[in-house]
Amino acid sequence: MGSNRLDSSARFQRNSTQGRRAWLRWLPAVAAPVAIASGALIGSLPAGASNPLPAKSPAEVLELAAGHHVQTFSGTVERSAELGLPELPATGKPSAAASPGSVASVIELLSGKHTARLYVDGKDNARVQVMDQLAERDVVRHGSDVWFYSSKDNTAAHLTLPAHTEDPADAKDHAPSNDTQTTPGLHTPAELAQQFLTKVGPSTAVSVGPDVSVAGRAAYNLLIEPRTDATLVSKVAIAVDGENGMPLSVQVTARGADKPAFTSEFTSLSLDAPDPSVFTFTPPPGGTVKELPVPDRSHEPADAHDPGAKHAQAKGNVAVTGTGWETVVGTEHGSAAAAEQMLQDPLLSQAAVAVPGGRLLSTALLNVLITDDGRIFAGMVPPERLQAAAATAR
Amino acid sequence: MTAGLAIETRGLSKHFGQQAAVDHVDLAVPHGTVFGFLGPNGSGKTTTIRMLLGLAAASAGTVNLLGREMPDKLHEVLPRVGALVEGPAFYPFLSGAANLHRLDSASPHTVPATRKARVQQALERVGLEHAAGKRVHAYSLGMKQRLGIANALLSPRDLLVLDEPTNGLDPQGTREVRNLVRSLAHQGTTVFVSSHLLAEVDQMCTHAAVMSAGKLVAQGPLAELRQAGSTRLRLVTPDAGAARQVLAGLGLAPAPGEPDAAQPQAAQPERIDVPGRPAVPEPQRARLDGETIVATLGTGSGQRAVLPEDVVAQLVQAGVRVRGFAVERESLEDRFVALTGEGFDVAQ
Amino acid sequence: MLVSVPLFMPLAVGVVAGDTIAGEANLGTLRYLLVAPAGRVRLLLVKYAGALAFCIVAPLTVGLAGAAIGAVLFPVGPVTLLSGGVVQPAEAALRIVLIAAYLAVSLAGLSAIGLFLSTLTVVPVGAMAATVVVSVVSQVADQLPQLEWLHPWLFSHYWLGFGDMLRQPLVWDSFASNALLQAGYVAVFGALAYGRFVTKDILS
Numbered sequence: 005m006g007s008n009r010l011d012s013s014a015r016f017q018r019n020s021t022q023g024r025r026a027w028l029r030w031l032p033a034v035a036a037p038v039a040i041a042s043g044a045l046i047g048s049l050p051a052g053a054s055n056p057l058p059a060k061s062p063a064e065v066l067e068l069a070a071g072h073h074v075q076t077f078s079g080t081v082e083r084s085a086e087l088g089l090p091e092l093p094a095t096g097k098p099s100a101a102a103s104p105g106s107v108a109s110v111i112e113l114l115s116g117k118h119t120a121r122l123y124v125d126g127k128d129n130a131r132v133q134v135m136d137q138l139a140e141r142d143v144v145r146h147g148s149d150v151w152f153y154s155s156k157d158n159t160a161a162h163l164t165l166p167a168h169t170e171d172p173a174d175a176k177d178h179a180p181s182n183d184t185q186t187t188p189g190l191h192t193p194a195e196l197a198q199q200f201l202t203k204v205g206p207s208t209a210v211s212v213g214p215d216v217s218v219a220g221r222a223a224y225n226l227l228i229e230p231r232t233d234a235t236l237v238s239k240v241a242i243a244v245d246g247e248n249g250m251p252l253s254v255q256v257t258a259r260g261a262d263k264p265a266f267t268s269e270f271t272s273l274s275l276d277a278p279d280p281s282v283f284t285f286t287p288p289p290g291g292t293v294k295e296l297p298v299p300d301r302s303h304e305p306a307d308a309h310d311p312g313a314k315h316a317q318a319k320g321n322v323a324v325t326g327t328g329w330e331t332v333v334g335t336e337h338g339s340a341a342a343a344e345q346m347l348q349d350p351l352l353s354q355a356a357v358a359v360p361g362g363r364l365l366s367t368a369l370l371n372v373l374i375t376d377d378g379r380i381f382a383g384m385v386p387p388e389r390l391q392a393a394a395a396t397a398r
Numbered sequence: 399m400t401a402g403l404a405i406e407t408r409g410l411s412k413h414f415g416q417q418a419a420v421d422h423v424d425l426a427v428p429h430g431t432v433f434g435f436l437g438p439n440g441s442g443k444t445t446t447i448r449m450l451l452g453l454a455a456a457s458a459g460t461v462n463l464l465g466r467e468m469p470d471k472l473h474e475v476l477p478r479v480g481a482l483v484e485g486p487a488f489y490p491f492l493s494g495a496a497n498l499h500r501l502d503s504a505s506p507h508t509v510p511a512t513r514k515a516r517v518q519q520a521l522e523r524v525g526l527e528h529a530a531g532k533r534v535h536a537y538s539l540g541m542k543q544r545l546g547i548a549n550a551l552l553s554p555r556d557l558l559v560l561d562e563p564t565n566g567l568d569p570q571g572t573r574e575v576r577n578l579v580r581s582l583a584h585q586g587t588t589v590f591v592s593s594h595l596l597a598e599v600d601q602m603c604t605h606a607a608v609m610s611a612g613k614l615v616a617q618g619p620l621a622e623l624r625q626a627g628s629t630r631l632r633l634v635t636p637d638a639g640a641a642r643q644v645l646a647g648l649g650l651a652p653a654p655g656e657p658d659a660a661q662p663q664a665a666q667p668e669r670i671d672v673p674g675r676p677a678v679p680e681p682q683r684a685r686l687d688g689e690t691i692v693a694t695l696g697t698g699s700g701q702r703a704v705l706p707e708d709v710v711a712q713l714v715q716a717g718v719r720v721r722g723f724a725v726e727r728e729s730l731e732d733r734f735v736a737l738t739g740e741g742f743d744v745a746q
Numbered sequence: 747m748l749v750s751v752p753l754f755m756p757l758a759v760g761v762v763a764g765d766t767i768a769g770e771a772n773l774g775t776l777r778y779l780l781v782a783p784a785g786r787v788r789l790l791l792v793k794y795a796g797a798l799a800f801c802i803v804a805p806l807t808v809g810l811a812g813a814a815i816g817a818v819l820f821p822v823g824p825v826t827l828l829s830g831g832v833v834q835p836a837e838a839a840l841r842i843v844l845i846a847a848y849l850a851v852s853l854a855g856l857s858a859i860g861l862f863l864s865t866l867t868v869v870p871v872g873a874m875a876a877t878v879v880v881s882v883v884s885q886v887a888d889q890l891p892q893l894e895w896l897h898p899w900l901f902s903h904y905w906l907g908f909g910d911m912l913r914q915p916l917v918w919d920s921f922a923s924n925a926l927l928q929a930g931y932v933a934v935f936g937a938l939a940y941g942r943f944v945t946k947d948i949l950s
Contacts (some may be wrong), residue, residue: 032937454947476783487774
């Protein structure tokens with residue numbers, strides 16, 4: 005009996021050790037996800053202000069941003085937009101739908117996520133690579149030569165700039181209308197920031213939030229809030245590099261949303277001069293090469309980022325009403341036929357809803373009104389504003 | 399045999415859900431024996447073997463193989479153990495020899511240099527040298543079984559665990575396996591053979607254990623097991639009352655009469671006679687008839703105090719007319735049926 | 747490459763990885779390997795190494811075969827990259843090898859998933875099918891905008907990023923992100939496969 009009890013107690017011990025061993029063997033399976041999760045968590049935590057930037061007033065940050073003169077850098081810009089546009093099938097995929105010039109290609113660049121690499125060296129050398137999945141769109145400027153290249157259809161276009169062009173960013177604005185699909189994706193955060201900074205006026209509240217870290221660089225977080233209800237924009241956050249004042253990211257939040265509808269930011273940035281070889285471009289064999297005429301400056305799009313404006317530019321003279329945040333860009337003339345033609349585009353006709361006086365293409369940050377008589381009005385304003393502008397312009 | 403146990407389990411149990419497939423099994427397999435592991439299909443033999451070899455984890459209890467704790471010392475023990483578990487399994491698209499090569503190279507403990515010779519030797523031992531280059535795909539069941547045994551013999555082993563080794567073998571094959579096992583045992587290898595074939599165990603083994611419904615119901619040397627069954631005496635007498643007294647006086651417990659049970663054996667010759675000779679007079683039969691008394695002489699091992707001759711002497715002394723007296727020992731088969739219950743497919 | 751990456755490669759890897767353990771278990775040879783004794787961890791590692799070797803060889807074969815067929819059918823000449831630059835055949839061969847390496851890394855995670863699934867069953871077809879289904883589900887989920895928060899965690903997220911190996915200058919970001927992601931998958935599912943296989947009762 006005694007030995008029996010001993011046996012059973014030994015057995016009990018044995019059982020518990022076996023149980024523990026089985027448990028130990030599952031330990032890595034538990035530890036691995038935990039390690040990854042904690043790693044991801046630590047990675048996502050905002051980098052502690054180990055080296056806090058000297059405090060600056062909003063005005064000083066504005067000045068810092070305005071005065072930046074970084075002209076040599078390379079980096080990767082990630083841009084994402086959730087404007088509430090209809091999702092394209094297979095966004096970001098090489099698809100026939102996004103053929104050059106179609107509305108789809110514009111929407112494609114305006115929505116979803118895009119990554120581009122920028123190489124800028126001085127005023128005369130710049131290259132932008134919009135990296136699509138298994139495809140790439142390039143704009144290369146080397147001296148007075150500007151090349152546009154799309155790997156999807158292996159087409160290249162060449163442009164010789166007139167000598168007076170100063171700003172390398174200008175080169176991009178010379179994108180010919182049939183290549184505009186490259187244009188909207190090409191704005192650097194700095195250029196975008198510039199557009200918003202110009203709107204800063206009495207109707208804008210400017211403040212500086214806690215420092216942020218963008219592309220590993222400490223930056224001031226400049227917060228711009230329009231003080232008017234007559235805009236769709238509720239807040240713009242611009243990260244201004246604490247060292248050189250270069251805007252590193254722009255986040256635009258729409259009214260009534262808590263997450264930015266539009267973000268453009270550097271994910272990596274180097275201030276070293278890029279390898280000169282990236283600025284040389286020879287059109288690949290087998291592709292089509294088009295020589296573009298030197299653009300007429302008067303036909304330059306007012307805001308290439310704004311598809312309405314582009315079409316406006318194509319259809320007639322541009323009328324600007326309102327100022328600052330309330331700016332509405334519209335065409336003075338139009339034809340019903342043109343509007344009809346535009347609405348033929350399946351995507352546009354699907355996205356646009358009928359409103360009194362025309363059809364409205366509504367997004368979180370931008371509204372476009374195509375009136376029944378073919379005029380187009382666009383702005384970062386509520387639809388009523390567009391309708392009013394259309395009515396007064398008549 | 400004094401050198402300890404080749405296989406020792408303590409309270410070995412395996413539960414699948416609520417069901418206990420193996421329930422507190424205490425196996426003790428001495429070194430150098432040919433140990434028969436008997437039991438009906440589904441009695442837990444193969445599950446026990448899986449636990450012995452570390453294929454399945456025990457729900458409770460310990461396993462000692464060749465003096466080492468399993469599965470902790472699996473890598474020390476298993477190289478010394480050859481096994482055939484639940485039928486042979488090979489890659490059908492490889493030749494017999496290639497299969498053995500692959501399995502041999504799976505172990506980091508084998509010597510690659512001698513592999514070829516060892517494979518050749520193992521194949522020869524099971525008589526497969528001519529089919530070595532054939533794909534296993536084309537092997538018959540018996541050939542696969544042989545190949546499985548060859549795999550168990552790839553290296554010199556201290557212990558062989560053979561699960562149903564003669565399954566699918568022709569009579570010659572069965573005999574060869576039997577001889578092989580004997581010769582291996584002769585060389586000192588402990589052989590643990592599971593089987594549901596009684597005759598096989600009877601002929602090969604020195605020791606045996608019997609499993610039934612997950613429990614170990616008997617184990618020991620075969621001779622002992624044969625004796626372990628109860629020995630009964632069967633007495634036919636007209637003087638039942640006196641006989642009972644005598645038996646009781648000998649301490650043989652109550653001696654219950656079992657006329658019905660006794661009938662077939664005791665009366666069988668006459669029964670056969672009846673249809674053949676219907677004219678046999680009634681009285682003659684009545685004279686041979688008497689009350690049948692059955693008494694258990696002794697169960698188990700040691701407590702066999704009363705010898706049959708003493709019983710007879712006492713009976714005669716008491717004037718009991720003894721018309722029939724027999725000492726019945728259970729056959730091994732009876733013993734196993736008794737241990738494992740009906741449904742034990744001995745005939746197979 | 748474009749068709750093979752989302753479809754054929756995962757299919758092939760699913761078959762190979764799903765068969766690793768379940769195939770042996772199905773044949774019954776698993777018990778003999780373990781009794782040999784091969785050692786469970788060792789067997790698992792060898793099996794995974796085998797699957798990885800397949801992941802390396804398969805894209806390389808596809809890439810080089812494609813290049814060879816191309817070289818037979820068309821004159822060998824400079825190859826145009828996505829960035830519009832051209833490279834000489836030698837450099838192009840290097841790029842193909844880089845793509846193959848990228849794909850090999852891409853498939854490492856799926857192999858680990860297949861290995862784990864393979865330890866769960868004795869029916870190899872089940873493990874293969876499950877692995878392929880997982881890869882399809884992952885790719886579909888990667889397309890759903892509603893699941894955007896999940897996208898960077900999907901093992902197929904960077905699969906089509908091998909185009910970055912065709913840019914000038916080379917982009918290593920996606921290669922690095924992909925490698926990190928796949929390493930995570932290998933760690934998690936490798937650990938799961940270990941936990942499962944080492945504690946598993948081999949009953950086949």
